[in-house]
Amino acid sequence: MIPSVHRKITQNALEKKFSPGVLNIIKKANTDSDLPKRDAFFSKPLHCVNCSIEETKVYIDELEKNVVNELIAASLSNYRDKKNNHFKIAAAYLGKLNHAVQDFYSHSNWIELIAPKKKIWKGKTINPYSNKNEQILMCTSKYFSELACFLLDLAYKKITGKKHINDIINLPVDQLSHFKLNKDNKNSLADIDYEKKYHESGFDLACKLAEYSTLLKWKNIEKIVKREMGTGGQQILDEFKTWSP
Ligand SMILES: [Zn+2]
Numbered sequence: 001m002i003p004s005v006h007r008k009i010t011q012n013a014l015e016k017k018f019s020p021g022v023l024n025i026i027k028k029a030n031t032d033s034d035l036p037k038r039d040a041f042f043s044k045p046l047h048c049v050n051c052s053i054e055e056t057k058v059y060i061d062e063l064e065k066n067v068v069n070e071l072i073a074a075s076l077s078n079y080r081d082k083k084n085n086h087f088k089i090a091a092a093y094l095g096k097l098n099h100a101v102q103d104f105y106s107h108s109n110w111i112e113l114i115a116p117k118k119k120i121w122k123g124k125t126i127n128p129y130s131n132k133n134e135q136i137l138m139c140t141s142k143y144f145s146e147l148a149c150f151l152l153d154l155a156y157k158k159i160t161g162k163k164h165i166n167d168i169i170n171l172p173v174d175q176l177s178h179f180k181l182n183k184d185n186k187n188s189l190a191d192i193d194y195e196k197k198y199h200e201s202g203f204d205l206a207c208k209l210a211e212y213s214t215l216l217k218w219k220n221i222e223k224i225v226k227r228e229m230g231t232g233g234q235q236i237l238d239e240f241k242t243w244s245p
Pocket of ligand 1: 001033034046047099103
């Protein structure tokens with residue numbers, strides 16, 4: 001998804017949960033994930049590239065643990081500056097976590113796989129209907145070959161006035177690329193395909209699920225902090241959520 005979409009999804013999901021200042025750190029860390037820096041832009045699990053569903057799940061779990069640990073550390077801090085620093089880091093981890101959760105829906109074939117079964121996803125990160133073969137079949141080429149593909153396509157359109165080069169070449173299904181799979185915006189190839197097949201926008205559905213999942217992830221972190229810290233957990237959560245950086 002593009003930064004403005006990530007921002008909107010995060011805002012919708014979490015605006016009632018956090019002070020504007022905390023929400024800003026979360027949103028910034030989320031959209032910074034798309035900056036062309038080595039560690040973020042090229043991270044496969046951070047953007048759930050090539051249907052790396054399992055890798056992304058591990059990555060999300062790790063970030064979730066980091067958020068919890070920072071909040072626990074904040075709770076144990078005696079100095080204001082130290083505590084605020086832990087809050088800042090926790091919010092940044094949460095932003096990254098949200099990015100991966102949100103990209104999961106637009107970059108994987110999750111919604112394509114659940115659509116024919118007409119089942120509603122119920123908060124599981126691993127798609128119960130997918131299997132390795134299907135995942136591999138849906139997406140084999142590399143994420144950043146997409147840029148080349150995209151530029152080639154633009155040039156093709158400009159020169160020939162025709163639609164998509166992929167439509168002309170008619171790539172076999174095992175050659176599907178991120179470019180053909182991403183539902184990053186309305187009218188991406190995958191969005192058009194989805195709409196044709198299921199009469200609803202794949203992009204809209206990905207956004208809806210991403211928003212739901214973003215909130216769910218935060219609620220889960222709250223639950224863990226309370227479980228691990230008892231009444232002190234509720235106190236530090238309240239402090240974190242209302243903090244003004
Ligand atoms: Zn991304």
